[in-house]
Amino acid sequence: MTKFIQFHLLTAYAPANLNRDDTGRPKTAIMGGIERLRVSSQSLKRAWRISEKFGEALSGNIGVRTRRLGRDIYQKLLDKGVTEKSALATAAKIAEQFGKLKNDKGAKGDLVNLDIEQLVHISPDEQQQIDQLLALLAEQGGREPQDDELKLLRAQAGGVDIALFGRMLASAPGFNVEAACQVAHAIGVSAVTIEEDFFTAVDDLNRKEEDAGSAHMGEQGFASALFYSYICISRDLLLKNLNGDEELVKRTLRALAETVVTVSPTGKQNSFATRAYASYVLAEIGEQQPRSLAVAFFNPVRSDNQVAEATQRLEEQYKKFDRAYGVCAERRYVMNVESGEGSLSELLDFICQ
Structure with missing residues (x-):
């Protein structure tokens, strides 16, 4: 019971x-x-x-609750010396593992299209897996992640806030937590x-020379x-x-x-x-x-x-x-x-x- x-x-x-x-x-x-x-x-x-x-x-x-996971990944890759083109491609691949990206063709700048359509709660375990993968990709010349590496990101959502209050993503139900x-x-x-x-x-x-009223x-x-x-x-x-x-x-x-x-x-x-x-x-x-x-x-x-x-x-x-x-x-x-x-x-x- x-x-x-x-x-x-x-x-x-x-x-x-x-x-x-x-x-x-x-x-x-x-x-x-x-x-x-x-x-x-x-x-x-x-x-x-x-x-x-x-x-x-x-x-x-x-954990952290955000739509801007892709932007965060993009900036971390740039800080590690990865080229802008590779950083954009990798950030998009990783972020879309957690939900559908906006893909706003009318948006100004590529970073907006790295945003996930809905808020997603990222657990500390998942963030750690992402950071480890970014370090590996940067060491290997900024290559894009492979499918099996992306699957490793699907760690147990062990954050206490997710465990308590749950996580629901219509576009990625595999990440749902009751x-x-x-x-x-x-x-x-x-x-x-x-x-x-x-x-x-x-x-x-205002010294009241002209107007004594409120601003x-x-x-x-x-x-x-x-x-x-x-x-x-x-x-x-x-x-x-x-x-x-x-x-x-x-x-x-x-x-x-x-x-x-x-x-x-x-x-x-x-x-x-x-x-x-x-x-x-x-x-x-x-x-x-x-x-x-x-x-x-x-x-x-x-x-x-x-x-x-x-x-x-x-x-x-x-x-x-x-x-x-x-x-x-x-x-x-x-x-x-x-x-x-x-x-x-x-x-x-x-x-x-």
């Missing part, structure tokens, strides 16, 4: 614009017939993946009203919410994606858990200082079928003490599921900042037992 690790978090944010839509306003969703503030799972995962905390904990095991970690969109537990901040900027060198005017949306977040990890799949490296699995789980409770989305960070730690974390481990506790908030929280009521609703909801379906987790750990229950270090130890 598959072992699952589930996290349920409550995190409070003061007025902010954590994750914008196409108009620049904070993203929202209708839940229970009421508009709520929302942060997309893509925004959350990117904030965690590129955070300093995650990077330091898993240094050397994190995500071991599923992340729900964070959703506000109460109704939301988006407000507009009107602002001006003053020219520091720039603008507006941006903002809102505040207590968010419910849900994360589910298949520990077995994570172990498989990391090639059976149990020690790396434990490091990955610790790094991810610490990151999700302490790292915030980066949208409009300089304007709002949107830094927050989770106020409540419920971690569950077991082989039972996973389930979100979002139903606890289909009726919006309207209390003067939203953190306390939302916490109570979460704990009541998992008990309701336990009564109806049987115990839904073998072990649980609670960190409740407001009541003083639990600690981050104990939480990290719990999920790695």
